[in-house]
Amino acid sequence: MSKNKNLLIAGNWKMNGSRRSLSIVSLLMKYIKTKKFKNTHVLICPPFTLINSFTTLAKRSKLMVGAQDCSNKALGAYTGEVSPSMLVDVGSQAVILGHSERREYHNESNKLIHDKVSNALGTDLLTIVCLGESLFQKKRGNTLRVIGEQLRKSLPDNINVKNMVIAYEPIWAIGSGLIPENDDIYKVHHFISQKLISRYGNKAKKIKILYGGSVNKKNASAILSIQYVDGALVGGASLKFSDFKAILEFCN
Ligand code: 13P
Secondary structure (H helix, E strand, O other): OOOOOOEEEEEEOOOOOOHHHHHHHHHHHHHHHHHOOOOEEEEEEOOHHHHHHHHHHOOOOOOEEEEOOOOOOOOOOOOOOOOHHHHHHOOOOEEEEOOHHHHHHOOOOHHHHHHHHHHHHOOOOEEEEEEOOOHHHHHOOOHHHHHHHHHHHHOOOOOOHHHEEEEEOOHHHOOOOOOOOHHHHHHHHHHHHHHHHHHHOHHHHHOEEEEEOOOOOOOHHHHHHOOOOOEEEEOHHHOOHHHHHHHHOOOO
Protein backbone atom coordinates (compact mmCIF):
# COMPACT_ATOMS: atom_id res chain seq x y z
CA MET A 1 0.00 0.00 0.00
CA SER A 2 1.33 3.40 -0.94
CA LYS A 3 2.10 5.39 2.20
CA ASN A 4 0.90 8.57 0.48
CA LYS A 5 -2.59 7.36 -0.20
CA ASN A 6 -5.32 9.29 1.51
CA LEU A 7 -8.02 6.66 1.85
CA LEU A 8 -11.73 6.72 2.59
CA ILE A 9 -13.19 3.43 3.80
CA ALA A 10 -16.96 3.62 3.88
CA GLY A 11 -19.45 1.04 5.13
CA ASN A 12 -22.84 0.94 3.42
CA TRP A 13 -25.11 -0.90 5.82
CA LYS A 14 -28.05 -0.90 3.38
CA MET A 15 -31.27 -2.03 5.16
CA ASN A 16 -29.47 -3.62 8.10
CA GLY A 17 -28.89 -2.71 11.72
CA SER A 18 -30.86 -1.93 14.86
CA ARG A 19 -30.21 -0.07 18.09
CA ARG A 20 -28.12 -3.05 19.16
CA SER A 21 -25.67 -2.07 16.41
CA LEU A 22 -24.48 0.81 18.57
CA SER A 23 -22.01 -1.69 20.03
CA ILE A 24 -20.30 -1.90 16.60
CA VAL A 25 -19.99 1.89 16.55
CA SER A 26 -18.36 1.83 19.99
CA LEU A 27 -15.89 -0.85 18.91
CA LEU A 28 -15.05 1.07 15.74
CA MET A 29 -14.53 4.31 17.65
CA LYS A 30 -12.16 2.57 20.06
CA TYR A 31 -10.29 0.90 17.21
CA ILE A 32 -9.87 4.14 15.26
CA LYS A 33 -8.61 5.89 18.37
CA THR A 34 -5.95 3.29 19.13
CA LYS A 35 -4.85 3.04 15.49
CA LYS A 36 -4.39 6.83 15.19
CA PHE A 37 -5.14 6.77 11.46
CA LYS A 38 -3.33 9.58 9.71
CA ASN A 39 -4.31 9.10 6.10
CA THR A 40 -7.48 7.09 6.44
CA HIS A 41 -11.02 8.30 7.03
CA VAL A 42 -13.68 5.86 8.15
CA LEU A 43 -17.36 6.36 7.41
CA ILE A 44 -20.42 4.32 8.35
CA CYS A 45 -23.73 4.82 6.53
CA PRO A 46 -26.53 3.13 8.49
CA PRO A 47 -30.26 3.38 7.65
CA PHE A 48 -31.92 6.75 8.43
CA THR A 49 -33.37 5.36 11.69
CA LEU A 50 -29.91 4.94 13.23
CA ILE A 51 -28.14 8.10 12.07
CA ASN A 52 -29.05 10.23 15.05
CA SER A 53 -27.98 7.68 17.67
CA PHE A 54 -24.76 6.92 15.77
CA THR A 55 -23.76 10.58 15.41
CA THR A 56 -24.57 11.22 19.06
CA LEU A 57 -22.33 8.36 20.14
CA ALA A 58 -19.53 9.22 17.68
CA LYS A 59 -19.62 12.95 18.40
CA ARG A 60 -16.07 13.27 19.70
CA SER A 61 -14.67 10.51 17.54
CA LYS A 62 -13.04 10.58 14.11
CA LEU A 63 -15.60 8.06 12.90
CA MET A 64 -17.87 9.73 10.35
CA VAL A 65 -21.54 8.87 9.94
CA GLY A 66 -23.54 9.29 6.75
CA ALA A 67 -26.78 8.41 4.97
CA GLN A 68 -27.58 6.16 2.01
CA ASP A 69 -29.86 8.56 0.14
CA CYS A 70 -31.47 11.99 0.29
CA SER A 71 -34.17 13.93 -1.49
CA ASN A 72 -33.71 16.19 -4.50
CA LYS A 73 -36.00 18.67 -2.73
CA ALA A 74 -35.17 21.10 0.06
CA LEU A 75 -38.32 20.79 2.20
CA GLY A 76 -42.08 20.59 1.98
CA ALA A 77 -44.85 18.17 1.14
CA TYR A 78 -42.79 15.17 0.01
CA THR A 79 -43.97 12.25 2.12
CA GLY A 80 -41.23 9.84 3.10
CA GLU A 81 -38.38 12.04 1.86
CA VAL A 82 -35.37 13.29 3.85
CA SER A 83 -33.52 16.43 2.76
CA PRO A 84 -29.74 16.99 2.92
CA SER A 85 -30.17 19.74 5.51
CA MET A 86 -32.14 17.31 7.71
CA LEU A 87 -29.19 14.92 7.49
CA VAL A 88 -26.83 17.71 8.51
CA ASP A 89 -29.19 18.59 11.35
CA VAL A 90 -28.71 15.13 12.91
CA GLY A 91 -24.93 15.27 12.49
CA SER A 92 -24.59 13.34 9.27
CA GLN A 93 -21.38 14.16 7.40
CA ALA A 94 -21.95 12.27 4.16
CA VAL A 95 -24.51 10.79 1.81
CA ILE A 96 -24.37 7.98 -0.74
CA LEU A 97 -26.33 8.72 -3.94
CA GLY A 98 -27.13 6.76 -7.08
CA HIS A 99 -26.41 3.33 -5.64
CA SER A 100 -27.32 0.67 -8.20
CA GLU A 101 -29.93 -0.71 -5.81
CA ARG A 102 -31.68 2.67 -5.85
CA ARG A 103 -31.25 2.98 -9.61
CA GLU A 104 -32.75 -0.48 -10.08
CA TYR A 105 -35.40 -0.94 -7.37
CA HIS A 106 -36.54 2.69 -7.21
CA ASN A 107 -36.09 3.54 -10.89
CA GLU A 108 -33.72 6.38 -10.09
CA SER A 109 -32.59 8.07 -13.29
CA ASN A 110 -29.32 9.89 -13.88
CA LYS A 111 -31.37 13.13 -13.94
CA LEU A 112 -32.88 12.46 -10.49
CA ILE A 113 -29.45 11.53 -9.12
CA HIS A 114 -28.01 14.70 -10.67
CA ASP A 115 -30.62 16.77 -8.80
CA LYS A 116 -29.99 14.92 -5.54
CA VAL A 117 -26.24 15.50 -5.95
CA SER A 118 -26.78 19.25 -6.51
CA ASN A 119 -29.02 19.36 -3.46
CA ALA A 120 -26.51 17.48 -1.26
CA LEU A 121 -23.56 19.59 -2.46
CA GLY A 122 -25.55 22.67 -1.47
CA THR A 123 -24.87 21.57 2.12
CA ASP A 124 -21.50 20.50 3.47
CA LEU A 125 -22.21 16.78 3.01
CA LEU A 126 -19.53 14.57 1.52
CA THR A 127 -21.42 13.31 -1.52
CA ILE A 128 -20.60 9.82 -2.77
CA VAL A 129 -22.01 9.08 -6.23
CA CYS A 130 -22.11 5.43 -7.32
CA LEU A 131 -21.57 4.28 -10.89
CA GLY A 132 -21.46 0.75 -12.25
CA GLU A 133 -22.17 -1.50 -15.20
CA SER A 134 -24.30 -4.66 -15.31
CA LEU A 135 -22.84 -8.03 -16.29
CA PHE A 136 -24.66 -7.79 -19.62
CA GLN A 137 -23.07 -4.41 -20.33
CA LYS A 138 -19.65 -5.69 -19.27
CA LYS A 139 -19.91 -8.77 -21.49
CA ARG A 140 -20.75 -6.56 -24.47
CA GLY A 141 -17.65 -4.47 -23.82
CA ASN A 142 -19.70 -1.42 -22.83
CA THR A 143 -18.28 -0.78 -19.35
CA LEU A 144 -16.53 2.52 -20.09
CA ARG A 145 -19.40 3.81 -22.22
CA VAL A 146 -21.90 3.12 -19.42
CA ILE A 147 -19.66 4.61 -16.72
CA GLY A 148 -18.95 7.67 -18.89
CA GLU A 149 -22.65 8.30 -19.44
CA GLN A 150 -23.59 7.84 -15.77
CA LEU A 151 -20.76 10.15 -14.76
CA ARG A 152 -21.70 12.85 -17.28
CA LYS A 153 -25.40 12.80 -16.47
CA SER A 154 -25.34 12.21 -12.71
CA LEU A 155 -22.95 15.03 -11.84
CA PRO A 156 -23.87 18.71 -12.09
CA ASP A 157 -21.59 21.22 -13.84
CA ASN A 158 -21.11 23.03 -10.60
CA ILE A 159 -19.47 20.88 -7.95
CA ASN A 160 -17.39 21.45 -4.89
CA VAL A 161 -14.53 18.99 -5.49
CA LYS A 162 -13.71 18.95 -1.78
CA ASN A 163 -17.04 17.26 -1.03
CA MET A 164 -17.31 15.07 -4.11
CA VAL A 165 -16.51 11.34 -4.09
CA ILE A 166 -17.15 8.76 -6.82
CA ALA A 167 -17.67 5.05 -6.11
CA TYR A 168 -17.18 2.55 -8.92
CA GLU A 169 -19.38 -0.44 -8.09
CA PRO A 170 -19.83 -3.00 -10.86
CA ILE A 171 -23.39 -4.26 -10.30
CA TRP A 172 -22.36 -7.87 -10.90
CA ALA A 173 -19.71 -7.62 -8.17
CA ILE A 174 -22.13 -6.45 -5.46
CA GLY A 175 -22.85 -9.20 -2.96
CA SER A 176 -21.64 -11.88 -5.38
CA GLY A 177 -18.13 -12.57 -4.12
CA LEU A 178 -16.88 -11.74 -7.63
CA ILE A 179 -14.54 -8.84 -8.32
CA PRO A 180 -13.04 -7.49 -11.55
CA GLU A 181 -9.41 -8.19 -12.42
CA ASN A 182 -7.13 -5.61 -10.80
CA ASP A 183 -6.25 -4.28 -14.23
CA ASP A 184 -9.92 -3.75 -15.06
CA ILE A 185 -10.42 -1.80 -11.82
CA TYR A 186 -7.37 0.29 -12.72
CA LYS A 187 -8.74 1.00 -16.22
CA VAL A 188 -12.16 2.15 -14.99
CA HIS A 189 -10.73 4.30 -12.17
CA HIS A 190 -8.21 5.86 -14.54
CA PHE A 191 -11.01 6.56 -17.03
CA ILE A 192 -13.15 8.21 -14.33
CA SER A 193 -10.20 10.30 -13.18
CA GLN A 194 -9.50 11.50 -16.76
CA LYS A 195 -13.16 12.35 -17.35
CA LEU A 196 -13.36 14.32 -14.11
CA ILE A 197 -10.22 16.29 -14.94
CA SER A 198 -11.39 17.08 -18.47
CA ARG A 199 -14.73 18.34 -17.15
CA TYR A 200 -13.71 20.13 -13.95
CA GLY A 201 -10.01 20.84 -14.45
CA ASN A 202 -7.00 19.86 -12.38
CA LYS A 203 -8.78 20.53 -9.12
CA ALA A 204 -10.75 17.34 -9.85
CA LYS A 205 -7.64 15.36 -8.91
CA LYS A 206 -8.84 15.88 -5.33
CA ILE A 207 -11.97 13.79 -5.96
CA LYS A 208 -11.61 10.38 -4.39
CA ILE A 209 -12.62 7.35 -6.44
CA LEU A 210 -13.66 4.39 -4.30
CA TYR A 211 -14.09 0.81 -5.40
CA GLY A 212 -17.13 -1.16 -4.17
CA GLY A 213 -18.41 -4.69 -4.77
CA SER A 214 -17.47 -7.74 -2.66
CA VAL A 215 -14.59 -6.01 -0.87
CA ASN A 216 -13.49 -8.23 2.00
CA LYS A 217 -10.49 -8.89 4.22
CA LYS A 218 -8.95 -11.22 1.62
CA ASN A 219 -9.02 -8.86 -1.36
CA ALA A 220 -8.90 -5.41 0.30
CA SER A 221 -5.12 -5.06 0.37
CA ALA A 222 -4.74 -5.78 -3.36
CA ILE A 223 -7.66 -3.54 -4.33
CA LEU A 224 -6.53 -0.62 -2.18
CA SER A 225 -3.05 -0.84 -3.71
CA ILE A 226 -4.31 -0.20 -7.25
CA GLN A 227 -3.46 3.21 -8.64
CA TYR A 228 -6.46 5.60 -8.72
CA VAL A 229 -8.25 3.58 -6.03
CA ASP A 230 -8.69 5.97 -3.10
CA GLY A 231 -10.69 3.74 -0.83
CA ALA A 232 -13.55 1.29 -0.67
CA LEU A 233 -17.32 1.25 -0.32
CA VAL A 234 -17.97 -1.89 1.66
CA GLY A 235 -21.36 -3.59 1.99
CA GLY A 236 -21.66 -6.94 3.74
CA ALA A 237 -18.20 -6.88 5.30
CA SER A 238 -18.95 -3.58 7.07
CA LEU A 239 -21.73 -5.15 9.15
CA LYS A 240 -19.41 -7.21 11.33
CA PHE A 241 -16.79 -5.36 13.36
CA SER A 242 -14.10 -8.05 12.95
CA ASP A 243 -14.50 -8.10 9.14
CA PHE A 244 -14.53 -4.32 8.78
CA LYS A 245 -11.56 -4.01 11.14
CA ALA A 246 -9.64 -6.55 9.07
CA ILE A 247 -10.13 -4.30 6.01
CA LEU A 248 -9.08 -1.20 7.96
CA GLU A 249 -5.91 -3.03 9.07
CA PHE A 250 -4.56 -2.62 5.53
CA CYS A 251 -4.83 1.16 5.71
CA ASN A 252 -2.07 3.40 7.14
P1 13P B 1 -20.95 -5.83 -0.95
O1 13P B 1 -19.65 -5.36 -0.33
O2 13P B 1 -21.82 -6.56 0.01
O3 13P B 1 -20.70 -6.55 -2.24
O4 13P B 1 -21.79 -4.50 -1.32
C1 13P B 1 -21.15 -3.48 -2.00
C2 13P B 1 -22.04 -2.30 -2.03
O5 13P B 1 -23.10 -2.30 -2.65
C3 13P B 1 -21.61 -1.13 -1.26
O6 13P B 1 -22.35 0.00 -1.58
